[in-house]
Each structure stands twice: as structure tokens, then as C-alpha cells.
Amino acid sequence: MSRIRILSDHLANQIAAGEVVERPASVVKELVENSLDAGGRRITVQVEGGGTRLLRVVDDGAGMDGDDVLLCLERHATSKLQEESQLGAIATLGFRGEAIPSIASVSRLTLRSRPENAAIGTRAEVRYGTLHAVHEDGCAKGTVVEVKTLFGNIPARKKFLKSARTELFHIEEVVKNQALAHPETAFELLVDGRQRFTYPATDQFEERMRLVFGYQGRLLSLAGAEGDFALDGFLCLPEMVSVASARLRLFVNGRAVQDRMLRHGVMEGLQGFLMKGHAPAGVLRLTLPAADIDVNVHPAKREIRFRRPQDAHRFVTAVVRRSVAGYQDAIRSDLFAPAVSDHRQDVRGRESDAEEMRPRPRTMPFSRSTGGPITGKPDAPAGTLETWEPASTVAGRAEPEMETVSPRQDPPAQDVSVAGLTLIGQLFDLYLLCERGERLLVIDQHAAHERILYGRLVKAYLKREIPSQNLLFPVTVELEPAQAELLAEKAQEVARLGLQAEHFGDTTYVVKAIPALISQLSPEDILLDTLEALGSWSGPDPGGVPESVDALFASVACKTAIKAGNSLQPTEMLALLKQMEESAVFSHCPHGRPVIKEFSRAEIERWFHRT
Numbered sequence: 001m002s003r004i005r006i007l008s009d010h011l012a013n014q015i016a017a018g019e020v021v022e023r024p025a026s027v028v029k030e031l032v033e034n035s036l037d038a039g040g041r042r043i044t045v046q047v048e049g050g051g052t053r054l055l056r057v058v059d060d061g062a063g064m065d066g067d068d069v070l071l072c073l074e075r076h077a078t079s080k081l082q083e084e085s086q087l088g089a090i091a092t093l094g095f096r097g098e099a100i101p102s103i104a105s106v107s108r109l110t111l112r113s114r115p116e117n118a119a120i121g122t123r124a125e126v127r128y129g130t131l132h133a134v135h136e137d138g139c140a141k142g143t144v145v146e147v148k149t150l151f152g153n154i155p156a157r158k159k160f161l162k163s164a165r166t167e168l169f170h171i172e173e174v175v176k177n178q179a180l181a182h183p184e185t186a187f188e189l190l191v192d193g194r195q196r197f198t199y200p201a202t203d204q205f206e207e208r209m210r211l212v213f214g215y216q217g218r219l220l221s222l223a224g225a226e227g228d229f230a231l232d233g234f235l236c237l238p239e240m241v242s243v244a245s246a247r248l249r250l251f252v253n254g255r256a257v258q259d260r261m262l263r264h265g266v267m268e269g270l271q272g273f274l275m276k277g278h279a280p281a282g283v284l285r286l287t288l289p290a291a292d293i294d295v296n297v298h299p300a301k302r303e304i305r306f307r308r309p310q311d312a313h314r315f316v317t318a319v320v321r322r323s324v325a326g327y328q329d330a331i332r333s334d335l336f337a338p339a340v341s342d343h344r345q346d347v348r349g350r351e352s353d354a355e356e357m358r359p360r361p362r363t364m365p366f367s368r369s370t371g372g373p374i375t376g377k378p379d380a381p382a383g384t385l386e387t388w389e390p391a392s393t394v395a396g397r398a399e400p401e402m403e404t405v406s407p408r409q410d411p412p413a414q415d416v417s418v419a420g421l422t423l424i425g426q427l428f429d430l431y432l433l434c435e436r437g438e439r440l441l442v443i444d445q446h447a448a449h450e451r452i453l454y455g456r457l458v459k460a461y462l463k464r465e466i467p468s469q470n471l472l473f474p475v476t477v478e479l480e481p482a483q484a485e486l487l488a489e490k491a492q493e494v495a496r497l498g499l500q501a502e503h504f505g506d507t508t509y510v511v512k513a514i515p516a517l518i519s520q521l522s523p524e525d526i527l528l529d530t531l532e533a534l535g536s537w538s539g540p541d542p543g544g545v546p547e548s549v550d551a552l553f554a555s556v557a558c559k560t561a562i563k564a565g566n567s568l569q570p571t572e573m574l575a576l577l578k579q580m581e582e583s584a585v586f587s588h589c590p591h592g593r594p595v596i597k598e599f600s601r602a603e604i605e606r607w608f609h610r611t
Helices: 009-020 024-037 066-071 084-088 099-104 164-181 205-213 260-269 309-336 343-350 445-462 481-489 491-496 523-535 547-560 570-582 601-607
Strands: 042-048 054-059 108-114 121-127 130-137 142-148 186-191 194-199 219-226 229-236 248-252 255-257 282-287 421-427 431-436 439-444 468-478 500-503 508-515 596-600
Touching: 009 099, 024 042, 024 054, 024 099, 024 142, 024 164, 042 164, 066 108, 066 121, 066 130, 099 108, 164 186, 164 205, 164 248, 164 255, 194 205, 205 229, 219 282, 219 309, 229 309, 248 260, 260 282, 260 309, 282 309, 309 570, 421 570, 431 445, 431 570, 439 445, 439 570, 439 601, 445 547, 445 570, 468 523, 481 491, 481 523, 491 523, 508 523, 523 547, 596 601
Parallel strands: 042 186, 248 282
Antiparallel strands: 042 054, 054 142, 108 121, 108 142, 121 130, 186 194, 219 229, 229 282, 248 255, 421 431, 431 439, 439 596, 468 508, 500 508
16 A cells, blocks of 8 residues: 555645744735735735734735635635746746635635626635635625634644734734835734724835834935846934844845845945944845846745846945945035034024123133144144044153133134034043034044044055055064964965065064054054954955955054044144045944934023023
């Protein structure tokens, strides 16, 4: 007697359901996708008991006549594929014809549907895979699918479900994803008879995104097209995203997907813009020809395969990088363009006591005149900022004395502005306070200088022009055998980084020149840091700076930059502001921390209950 048997249709449907129907959210996903494929422009999802007691999806789509209602209950019955050639260019969300029979095999399913040109609809009732009844129904145009007692016939599957709250969370995520992918469609979610949320139809993607996330803050807008590729979307600014809340939603041709390659492309584009350990958050929609992707590689269609993955990765990275550059240009224009108005014009009119106000002295009330100037010269002009070192570390340099000014005598006027940004002073030996029109700006001096130095290193690396500075006294460094072998292997890349180290026998090397941009660090530290970075270097990156080299630049820029606690003179602060104005990127340090925080005059007046 043969031991191999053909499975019954009922058992085969249950096995198929195990692939398609993982949890209540899987049912919602399949049914909503069918509604969208049917042209639904208003979709309502009703949930009770976390989805196991009741799931109902209502749409106003094309609907089905009686024959199609019965056919859709059969496995592999679909209106979306007619011939084999269509399988290579699937443009619909569903295509296998498995969802409805799979769901019906593990639940009590009722399907009601009516096409627009029919006077009466059809109602079909299925009980755990067995057709129970079919009759006419006076339903509205569209389709209603009602699923009750999900997994009622498979207790073993039901016991693996999580709490009703957890299952509801997954259902909400499915509906939100579909709402983001299809803003032209209205969505509503009802939970236990109460409205959870509703999203009206809109032709504005940003409006739908803000409504879904309830986020009204500043966003990084993405938009680009190249050949057959098109990308749009929005990313939250790094400082607005916590590790716990980071979530990047990816859509390809209207389908929510999980794709490491696309995610990596976004991360590459945000290189030097995200904090360590943080992930990007936002929504990206990629559109490309249906023939360029294979969506038939995952039972739940959550993953796809690209025909040209390298091109897709490069395109996404390029669009994100351009968007970051555009965002920086907008900030630069906002901060450093000439101010158009000055709030001082109406200060006296806003004062209740009408007391005559003295002109504000143009001095640095919070700054100190201790600490060596950035350029090494006490009278260095603004704009010559290169590197910084405390005065105590410079041999033969005398500490400048504090100049005393009579409190009754206004100090001499001095220029404390950079392109419309007025310097107020230094706070806590860490922050620069600046005034810009109706705003107070607080600038982290270390993060700002770190970003400037990092930007110079990256720019010089890409141009293959990192300048070297010869050492007056070469430094001998003893390396580990593995380090010496790596240095010999990567000699060309080491030279490109502006470092010159010659073999001196065994594992000993003599450092004769170091990168001029980070000349304050010890030659030994520079060499060891470089070798550590090159240890994980896999080769040149044709699109930019390799990750390991980028991490090296971020590290040495951090070590070289002005430190927290360093007092700066007015000329040094102005030099830093000037360098920020000329920098391509300055809103975040290379580790992703924000450089600038701003407060509006209205905010400050609310602190003191003046509004």
C-alpha cells in the first residue's frame, strides 16, 4: 500500500492558510489589498476581540457578480493573471488567488458583493472551508468580507496568538501602511464599535503622512527621478527620532516591503547625519517598472527581488544625499541671509512702563577672554578658524589678561555679526548664543567645529587632496605584527589619507608626515586610528567615502574639534560662525547630534508670561 497520499482540498487549504494567514493582521492585509485592486476609494476595517472574534472589511470597489463570488472561493482563482507572461510584471497587490479560500478554511467567512451594473448582490457563507449557503443580497455596490472566529477550528494555531492589544497593534500597522501607500483612498478603522482613526482621501502625500503619524515637526523631503526610477517621501530629522521610535516604512510600487538593500541605501545617503545606533524614521515610496521586480518570492509578499539591485541602491542613496544637501542649503539661507527686520523697532512700544531704554552695548557679555585663540594669534580675524588648542598647551604663549571695563562706560563698539547673525556671547564655555531676527539660536561649539573639520576631510578625500604636514621630528611607532602587515598591504590607501609612514625594520615604522587638517593629534594616535579603520575596509566606494574611512574622519574630527569647556574669544566665535556659513553641512555633527537649537521670541515671552 502506498504511503504517499494526495491531500484533501480542506487540508491543503489549511496548509496554505498557514503560509498566508499568520495572525489577524494577515487577514486584514489580504482583504484590504483585494479592496484596493478592486478600485476601492473608501475602505473601512472593523475589528472585535483583537481580530479573532470579528474582522470586517468594507469597500466601494468594483464588486463581483454571483459567478465571481463563487469562483473567488476556489483556490488559484483570480482575475489578475490570465497568462504566464503576466507573472513577470505583476502590477496588482494580489495575484495568487489563495487569500479568500485560505482565510475561509480557518474561519466562518461571509462574503457580500455587488457590481455597479447589477440590481442585486450575492451573499456567500463558508464555514471552515465548506460552502454553507449562497443567496441574493441587497448590499451596496462593492464588497464586504466578514471573518468570524478566526482559527476556531485550529486551537493549536490560536494559542500562539498574542494578546488582543498586541494583535490590534499589528492590524493598525497594516491599515496605516496601506493608508500611506494609497493616500488617494479613504481609510477608517473601527475597534469594538468605536472609531480608532479615519484618514480622508487626499492627493497630498505629506498631508496623509502627517495625519498617520500625528507629526507636525520639520521633515526632510525626498524627491527624485532617474530613468525608470522615481522616489518620493519624507524622513524625520535625526534629533526627533529615538532608538525605540525609529521606523522606516518602505513602499515599492504601492506595496509595503521589508528590504535591507533599500534600507542600506537610505543609511548611506544619511551618512554623517544620524546618531550612532539610531535608524532613520520616515516613509519612502519607490516606483519602477513592474518587470524590474519579482514580488512572488515570499508567501506574505513582504519581500521582493530587484532585477537591478545595485542601480536601485545607488539611486536611493543619491536622492537621499541630494535631499540632505538641499536641506542644508535651506538652513544656511535661513540663518545667514541678511535679516529683513529687527524686533528692536517695537521694543519700547511693548514695554508697559515706557521707561527709556539705553542702547544695548555690542559686547560679548557671556564670553571670557581666557583661552588661546583658534588660529594661534590673539587678534586673528574671523574666518581663519582651522584648528583649536588650549593656550596652556602652547609653549611660550602668555595668557591674555582680562581687560577691565568700567560699568558706567560703554565698551568700544565692535562688529559681532556674520551675515545677519548677531553674536551675543558664550554660555557655559560650550554654547554660542546668537540672535537672528525674532529668534535666539544656541549653537554647540564642539559639534559645529567637529562638523566643519569632518566636512573638510571628506571633501579632501573625495578630491584625493588630503594635504600632508611633514613632522619636524619624525615619530617611531612599534606596531603589532598584524598591524604592520595591514600597513604594508594598505600603503596606497594610507598615503591617500595624508599619512606617510616608512618601514624601519621588523614591526617598527617611522611616521614622517600626518594629515594637516588634524595635525594637533599625536602621530602615533593618527596611525593607530587609521589602521583600525582600514582593518574593516573592504575597498573603494565608487559612490563616496567607505564606511570605515567615514568613521575614522568622524572620530578624528571629534578629537580635534573645540572641546566643551573651552573659553573662546569673540574673534574665535565669529570665526566659527563664518566657517559654519561656508560649510556645506552644519546642522548636525558627523555623529548625528544637532548643532543648533532655536527658540522664537514668542516662546521666550511665554516663559515669562508676557503673551
